[in-house]
Amino acid sequence: MSVYSMTGYASAQHGASAEGAEAPVGNRRLGLEIRSVNSRFLDLSFRLPDELRAHEPALRALLTARLKRGKVEVRAAIESEDSNALPQPSPLLLQRLVSAQDTIQAWLPDARPLSVSDALRLCSANDADRNIDWSAVLPELAAQALDELLKARAREGERLATMLHDRLQQLRTLAQTATPLIPLLVEQQRQRFVERWKEAMALAEGSVAPEAAQDRALTEATAFAIRIDVAEEVTRMDSHLDEIERLLKKGGEIGKRLDFLIQELHREANTLGSKSAALELTRISVDMKVLIEQMREQVQNIE
Structure with a gap:
């Protein structure tokens, strides 16, 4: 059996443009990083976007099954396939934003109007791609990154x-x-x-x-x-x-x-x-x- 260090780093991507990588889900790419340093016990921390928070218990179970000691940090990020692309809000969604703004200003006259950046952010939050189910992708990606981490630690x-x-x-x-x-x-x-x-x-x-x-x-x-x-x-x-x-x-x-x-x-x-x-x-x-x-x-x- 190998001697394992507690220091290591690994990353994995789903939907990356590299040869052999899987196609993006919807218009999104998922990236995962695992960093590990020494610690007396197993100390796990997660930095996940809101869309992946529900998967934290499954990730924790995966890591605790294969790691015994170390301060381990897991980071995940979800990006659009074209990072420079802007959301395309529908007229109906813009109309709903205007209606909501009018209602708020009727009760709160001092409330400032929505800016373009506010509108784009709110439209992006309601993008259909935000509702992608990552439950089939994330465990496999995490297992791949964990395998690479164990190799680095070995x-x-x-x-x-x-x-x-x-x-x-x-x-x-x-x-x-x-x-x-x-x-x-x-x-x-x-x-x-x-x-x-x-x-x-x-x-x-x-x-x-x-x-x-x-x-x-x-x-x-x-x-x-x-x-x-x-x-x-x-x-x-x-x-x-x-x-x-x-x-x-x-x-x-x-x-x-x-x-x-x-x-x-x-x-x-x-x-x-x-x-x-x-x-x-x-x-x-x-x-x-x-x-x-x-x-x-x-x-x-x-x-």
Whole structure:
């Protein structure tokens, strides 16, 4: 199953002049656009002309059946086949407008007369094409646009998955680099403790037994080794990386689980940094957190 991004765009037209498009209904063309961006939940919004308002529940059901997350906006527009054409009002309709105007001005003397643009707008509103039944056209058009949206989201999801795989490999490399540093740091610290105790013994002029001084140095070195041991953090990080790879391979609705795993990765990187006793480990921790933050930003876009 594919990894889907929540970002995408698709459009479809009915009655467009392009080759292979269906003929316009009456003298009208219907265009539909679907835009999608990331969101914690599925958030649908519709911008439809008045003629299509009654179809909003059907569109909502279609989208909720195939989309799980994202802020999705659906826009529809109905245009005349000739966008420059003016309505041709019949004499009867114009007579009705004049009669209505006379009645209104009789009750409201201050009412202004109808302008040409007012008359054209009112005639256009009463155009017979306004009563076209789009119930057979709109669902098919919406399904076509939704198919294209899912394809766009799949393409973007594939790009995100490729980026995440690259960051996962870099994190594994950093974790492998950190592991062998610990024994070296422990040995260096043990040598420092022994040297300091030798200096203290010299100042004490033999009042402290050499065996006791050495035992104390080794005890301090052991405590230091326990304090800076990051094996547990590296093991948990490897486990999280394995789970992220498994989810990316599985695909589907994985965004929320990936977000949780990214938080866990960040926690382990922070712990590793807090245990850092050398510049090398500090650098590794910082590099890890940079990579994890890059992953977190991209995971926010995965469904």
